[in-house]
Amino acid sequence: MSQPTSTSLGPLGEISIGDRAARTLTAELARHSGPKSAVLVGAAADSLVLAEALDALQPGDRLTVVSADHTLTEQVATMGSFVRERVKVVADLADAEPADFVIVAEPLVGSGEEARSTVDQLSKLVAEGGLLVVAAVALPGLSEGATEALDRLAARQGVGSDLVLRNMPPVRVHRLRFTEADPAVAASLMPAFRPSSVPLAGSMNIDSNGVAAAGIMLGAAAVLRLVRPRSKAWLVPLVGALPVAAFFRDPEREIPADPTAVVAASDGKVLSVEHVRDVRFGDEEFLRVAVFLSVLDVHVNRAPVAGKVVDYFVEDGGYAAAMKPEAEHNVAAYTVLETPSHDKVVVAQRTGLIARRIVQRAPIGALLARGERFGLIRFGSRTDVYLPADKAEAVVVPGDRVVGGSTVIARWL
Numbered sequence: 001m002s003q004p005t006s007t008s009l010g011p012l013g014e015i016s017i018g019d020r021a022a023r024t025l026t027a028e029l030a031r032h033s034g035p036k037s038a039v040l041v042g043a044a045a046d047s048l049v050l051a052e053a054l055d056a057l058q059p060g061d062r063l064t065v066v067s068a069d070h071t072l073t074e075q076v077a078t079m080g081s082f083v084r085e086r087v088k089v090v091a092d093l094a095d096a097e098p099a100d101f102v103i104v105a106e107p108l109v110g111s112g113e114e115a116r117s118t119v120d121q122l123s124k125l126v127a128e129g130g131l132l133v134v135a136a137v138a139l140p141g142l143s144e145g146a147t148e149a150l151d152r153l154a155a156r157q158g159v160g161s162d163l164v165l166r167n168m169p170p171v172r173v174h175r176l177r178f179t180e181a182d183p184a185v186a187a188s189l190m191p192a193f194r195p196s197s198v199p200l201a202g203s204m205n206i207d208s209n210g211v212a213a214a215g216i217m218l219g220a221a222a223v224l225r226l227v228r229p230r231s232k233a234w235l236v237p238l239v240g241a242l243p244v245a246a247f248f249r250d251p252e253r254e255i256p257a258d259p260t261a262v263v264a265a266s267d268g269k270v271l272s273v274e275h276v277r278d279v280r281f282g283d284e285e286f287l288r289v290a291v292f293l294s295v296l297d298v299h300v301n302r303a304p305v306a307g308k309v310v311d312y313f314v315e316d317g318g319y320a321a322a323m324k325p326e327a328e329h330n331v332a333a334y335t336v337l338e339t340p341s342h343d344k345v346v347v348a349q350r351t352g353l354i355a356r357r358i359v360q361r362a363p364i365g366a367l368l369a370r371g372e373r374f375g376l377i378r379f380g381s382r383t384d385v386y387l388p389a390d391k392a393e394a395v396v397v398p399g400d401r402v403v404g405g406s407t408v409i410a411r412w413l
Contacts, residue, residue, distance in 0.1 A: 015107050015137065021167040022048035024195050025133055026056055028175060029101050031190040031369065035060030036100045039125055041093065043105035044069040050105065057086050064096045065089045093121070100130040107135040107171050109142075112149035119153060119176070129181040131159070138163060138170040150174055159365040164195045165208075177365055183308040184340040191255070191372035196361065197300075203252040207300060207376055209359065210248025217241040247379070250300045253405035255371035262392060262410040263371055264402035265304045265347050266383040268293040270409075271323060273394045278386070281336070281346055285389040289409050291402055292323045293352075293381050300376045302405040303368040304385045305345050307337035312364055322352030322382040330382075333358045333375075337368065341412075346386035349377050371405035385409065 043050040197205040217237040224234035268291040360375040
C-alpha cells in the first residue's frame, strides 16, 4: 500500500493538519489510560499529529510510526529513553503489527475507490475492538470522491465524527470501528477532547452551535446596517448575539473520581425522583431522576456513567413546558448505555416549550467516559436519567440544584 502523503489542492496548496485537527486525530489515544498500542501512518518528522501521539504515550504503551521520512528514525534516536523504548519507525505498512489505534496523519484524498481501498488495508491492522482514525477534507469537490466515500463508510462503521473548522482546509475526523468494543473499556477512559467545544478563556468554552448562532446574528446586523443605514434595527441582532452565545457556554467540569458515583446529565433543578417502568427499555424497574433546565442553565449534556452506546432513538411528541408532568410526552431523544458491569442506563433529552432542537453526538458503538459531553438541547428543556432500581440509590431530592458532570445524583449499591 502506498502511504497517505501531503497532496496539492490547487490554490489551497498543501493539505495541512493544524494543532486542533492533530489533537482531534489523537483524542482517543490520549484518553485511554493504557497500556495501549498505536500505529501512526504517514507522519513526517515535523508532524503535529506525531507530536500529539508522543505526548499521549504512557508506561506500557507502544507506538509504531509508518513513514518514508528517513530523518524520523534519527529524530526518535535523539529523544529520551522513555520515547525510544516505546516508539518504532518502519518504512512499510507490512512491518507494522495490529494495534488498538491506527491513525492516519494526513487527510485521505483521491477517488472514492482509492479511499475505500486504503481503509480496507488499514482496517486489517486494527486489533479487536480498536479504532481506525482518519480525516477527510470537509470542503466539497476538493478530494475527488474520497470525502464522500469516507462519509458513507462512517455511516456504517463510524462511532463518531468531528468537524474541525479551524484548519486550512477544514477537515472531518472519522473514528471507525470494525469489531465490537468491550463496555468495560469505558471505565478507564477520560472524557475525550471534542472540537465542538471551542475555548474562550480560562475554563470556559462555547459549543460550536453557539459560535454559529452568534455569527448568524452578527451577519444579520451587518446586512441590516448596510441595507438600512438610517434605521437602528441592526442593533437588535447585534445586542442579541452575546446572550445567544452565552446560552451555549460550555464550562469545564470536575468529574468525581468515586467509581460508585452517577453524575447529573445536565445543569438544572431536580423535578422528580421516582421508580418507573418503561416497556421501551425492558421489563425491569428503573430509578428515574428528572432535571429541568431553564434558559439560564448550561445546556450541554454529559454522560451520567461510563459505558457503551448500544441504542439511540427519537420519539415524537408535544412541546409542553419542560417543568410540567406532561413534558414526559414531549419530543425526546433516548441514548441507551451499557455500563462496564453490563447494566442498562438511559439518558432522555427532552424538548420543552421553547426548545425544538436536540443534538446528540454519540452514535451507537461509541464509548463514553463518565461526565463526557455527548450533546445538548437548545433552550429550556429537561433531561431524565434512568438507572436500574435495584442497583442504584438516589442522593438528590426534588428541588435540588445540580451541575452536569459534577453533581452526584445517585450511587451504585
